[in-house]
Amino acid sequence: MLSTKLSKYNIILASKSPRRHxxxxxxxxxxxxxxxxxEEIYPENLKHSKITDYLAELKATPFTSELNENDLLITSDTIVWLNNKALGKPKDYDDAFNMLKELSNATHEVITSISLTSKNFQQTFNDVTTVTFKKLSNEEIDYYINTYxxxxxxxxxxxxxxxxxxxITKMxxxxxxxxxxxxxxxxKELSKL
Structure with a gap:
């Protein structure tokens, strides 16, 4: 099993996300x-999965000087890609409302990159999922933002x-x-280590 295979590693997840935990x-x-x-800032010329790859690796940077021989650090980043632009985390209610308005009645991609970093290597990979939303009413969007x-x-x-x-009507x-x-x-990637 994977846990046996990874027993030589001290695995560290660098994420505040309860979902990732x-x-x-x-x-x-x-x-x-x-x-x-x-600070999740990336060069403007990056597009699509290049953004999440860059940010997943960037999140590992503050740890690299502290990693011990058997440490394995896991960092990741997710964006929503719509109409050739990245949607990150909303700043406030209005930002969230506008994002959901854009996603309404449209198909977008969700891109997540994961970076595995040790003292001796860094390996980054990503995954892309296509998601379609029905037409969301203003009331539905407002209810969701205020409640969740x-x-x-x-x-x-x-x-x-x-x-x-x-x-969500299709994925x-x-x-x-x-x-x-x-x-x-x-x-899959951890199994290869």
């Missing part, structure tokens, strides 16, 4: 959580919450990737 826990591996503040406060979520929504249940790819962690790919 739950998802990595579901792989039945031991890990600890450490976080450091990182999705300010920590890329694209201002959580697929596992009310809006995902009532609004192609991993559900867990949309939640922010493509655990199937993480499992």
């Amino acid at each position: 739950e998802l990595i826990k579901s792989l039945d591996i031991s890990f600890s959580i450490k976080t450091k503040e990182v 406060k999705p300010f920590d979520k890329a694209g201002a929504y959580g697929i596992q919450e009310w809006i995902g249940k009532i609004g 192609n790819g991993s559900y867990f990737n949309v939640m922010g962690f493509p655990v199937h790919k993480l499992y």
